[in-house]
């Protein structure tokens with residue numbers, strides 16, 4: 509599969525510092541910041557700094573260092589945001605997954621008791 513990365517997507521602009529963000533944590537390979545439209549008391553997006561469009565793109569093509577750095581950021585956010593009682597992690601992907609921003613991002617959502625993962629259909 510080909511993954512075409514759009515360098516003008518909103519998270520690329522955040523990484524370039526063209527759009528402000530509320531940073532929660534940053535390392536060499538990842539940035540974690542607050543979602544602009546939070547769905548829960550804690551709603552943080554963790555993104556790799558490299559140009560990956562989706563979780564399957566990142567899992568296939570990111571280097572071991574990038575992958576370790578990304579998940580180290582996930583672990584750190586869970587600590588600093590006090591998510592010890594649990595949370596939900598979501599990576600919406602392409603059309604069926606209703607992905608709006610074509611730069612891989614993991615939603616970390618928590619800070620309260622969440623409801624069912626998917627609406628019943």
Ligand code: 5GP
Pocket residue numbers: 518527529530541542543544545546599600606607608609610
């Ligand atoms: P998706 O549907 O692609 O999984 O989610 C994209 C998320 O990015 C949404 O939850 C949306 O609120 C968030 N978002 C979109 N634009 C911005 C922005 O400019 N800044 C921040 N912090 N979050 C954004």
